[in-house]
Amino acid sequence: MQGVTIVDHPLVRHKLSRMRDRTTSTKTFRALMRETATLLCYEVTRSLPTHAVEIETPVAATTTEEIAGKKLVFAPILRAGLGMAEGMLDLVPSARVAHVGLFRDPQTLEAVEYYYKTPEDISDRLVIIVDPMLATGHTAVAAVDLLKRSGVGDLRFVCLVASVQGVETLRAAHPDVPIWTAAVDAELNDHGYIVPGLGDAGDRTFGTR
Numbered sequence: 750m751q752g753v754t755i756v757d758h759p760l761v762r763h764k765l766s767r768m769r770d771r772t773t774s775t776k777t778f779r780a781l782m783r784e785t786a787t788l789l790c791y792e793v794t795r796s797l798p799t800h801a802v803e804i805e806t807p808v809a810a811t812t813t814e815e816i817a818g819k820k821l822v823f824a825p826i827l828r829a830g831l832g833m834a835e836g837m838l839d840l841v842p843s844a845r846v847a848h849v850g851l852f853r854d855p856q857t858l859e860a861v862e863y864y865y866k867t868p869e870d871i872s873d874r875l876v877i878i879v880d881p882m883l884a885t886g887h888t889a890v891a892a893v894d895l896l897k898r899s900g901v902g903d904l905r906f907v908c909l910v911a912s913v914q915g916v917e918t919l920r921a922a923h924p925d926v927p928i929w930t931a932a933v934d935a936e937l938n939d940h941g942y943i944v945p946g947l948g949d950a951g952d953r954t955f956g957t958r
């Protein structure tokens with residue numbers, strides 16, 4: 750699949766299996782979400798540009814590297830994306846956060862916006878959208894639409910589980926937005942849930958059902 754990176758590190762595969770298991774507790778699920786997001790963050794930031802800096806170690810002057818450009822932005826899609834954003838911030842604590850409030854209308858499965866707050870200079874930054882489940886793709890497309898309307902030109906999308914349909918929908922609408930995911934599942938059910946998936950990521954993270 751063009752534009753899609755499947756992060757198949759054994760730790761990611763193991764943690765995702767535990768998250769898929771319906772008997773995994775809320776506490777464990779939330780911890781696994783955070784840990785897996787940290788591992789995905791490592792992969793999605795792999796190609797960040799660096800520039801040379803002169804420093805002095807306790808022993809000698811030397812040239813080393815730092816990440817170039819403005820601090821990046823994590824954009825969790827509320828609410829399930831919040832659990833993933835925590836894990837990404839563990840790795841990049843100076844990142845900014847844009848909150849994208851979108852819910853899926855249960856009848857139409859279309860995305861409905863209810864909250865949107867970003868750093869003022871977001872158009873100058875790389876924005877990494879995070880949402881555990883890329884299911885129909887409607888919410889992801891709506892999130893990218895909103896961020897592009899804010900002037901963002903450099904976007905990446907990270908999820909835990911994608912469906913084939915979700916990947917196709919997002920890539921068709923926004924071919925310039927690459928996707929990182931731990932797995933791509935084949936199907937969606939009539940309620941728009943990924944099969945086998947892991948259930949409702951928001952409910953399982955926050956213990957609301």
Ligand code: URA
Pocket residue numbers: 829882884941942943944946947948949950951
């Ligand atoms: N949202 C979820 O939380 N799970 C799915 O399977 C699909 C959308």
